[in-house]
Amino acid sequence: MSIYAPPADWLKAPHGEEKVWIGLALVWCMVMTIAMPYWYFFGKQNSIGESYRVTPIAFNQRVMKFVETNKVGEVKGIPIVEPAPGGDAYLRAQMWNWYPVIKLRKGQTYRLHISSLDLQHGFSLQPLNMNFQILPGYDHVLTISPTSSGEFSIICNEFCGIGHHTMTGRIIVDE
Ligand SMILES: [Cu+2]
Numbered sequence: 408m409s410i411y412a413p414p415a416d417w418l419k420a421p422h423g424e425e426k427v428w429i430g431l432a433l434v435w436c437m438v439m440t441i442a443m444p445y446w447y448f449f450g451k452q453n454s455i456g457e458s459y460r461v462t463p464i465a466f467n468q469r470v471m472k473f474v475e476t477n478k479v480g481e482v483k484g485i486p487i488v489e490p491a492p493g494g495d496a497y498l499r500a501q502m503w504n505w506y507p508v509i510k511l512r513k514g515q516t517y518r519l520h521i522s523s524l525d526l527q528h529g530f531s532l533q534p535l536n537m538n539f540q541i542l543p544g545y546d547h548v549l550t551i552s553p554t555s556s557g558e559f560s561i562i563c564n565e566f567c568g569i570g571h572h573t574m575t576g577r578i579i580v581d582e
Contacts, residue, residue, distance in 0.1 A: 456539070461546040463524040466499065473497040474507050482508055487579070490517055497521075498561075498576070500528040500541045502568055505561050505576025512581050516552045529565035532578065538564060553580040 421429055461469075473488060473496065480487035486507040490496040492515035499506045501524040511517055521530055523543040530539045539547060561576035 456550075457548045459546045459548070460544060461522060463522070463543050466497075466520075466522040466546060467524060469520070470497040470499045470506065478507075479510060482577075493517070495520060498530075499524060500530065500563070500574075501525050503563070503570035503574040505563075505574065508577045508579065510579045510581065511551075511553050513553050513556045516550060519549045519551050521547045521549070526567055527565050528563045528567050528574070531562045531564040533560045533562060535559065540565070556580045556582045 473490070474486050477488045477490055478486045479489045485504075487510050488496070488507045489510040492512060495518045496509050496511070498509060498519060498521045500521065509519075521539065521541050522545060523541045525543060527543075528541045530541050531537070539549070541547060557580055559578045559580065561578065563571060563574035567574065
């Protein structure tokens with residue numbers, strides 16, 4: 408409730424340039440509405456993946472087991488973990504790191520499980536521009552087959568607090 412009533416003629420129908428801007432916005436909305444499914448089916452855009460409910464505690468246990476059984480090295484105290492071709496890999500997001508470093512082989516297929524232990528993070532694989540929302544309570548499963556080798560950086564692209572900018576990880580793809 409306002410302190411005093413607005414003048415009776417405060418609401419006027421759109422006119423002149425206003426109409427043009429509303430029209431442009433409407434046309435753009437329609438273009439984007441069609442473009443989104445188009446990109447999904449024909450544009451080789453991001454997979455929507457699969458997702459399952461999982462508690463942060465249970466997901467963390469799977470990550471630890473994955474690291475324990477598949478560790479092949481270490482970089483700056485973070486384990487490098489290589490899943491079996493065709494197997495499952497686990498990546499954990501939490502303020503403010505990605506754990507562990509995952510090592511894959513080019514041309515092989517893996518199921519990459521990603522979840523968060525605390526709040527929402529954004530998985531962004533560079534320089535490929537693959538982006539996924541990572542939420543606590545959900546196991547996001549991406550079926551991936553690396554098509555090029557090298558080192559790929561993971562950055563968090565959802566602001567997640569004071570250390571957000573330091574939240575980086577790595578995926579290594581061998582020939
Ligand atoms: Cu984050």
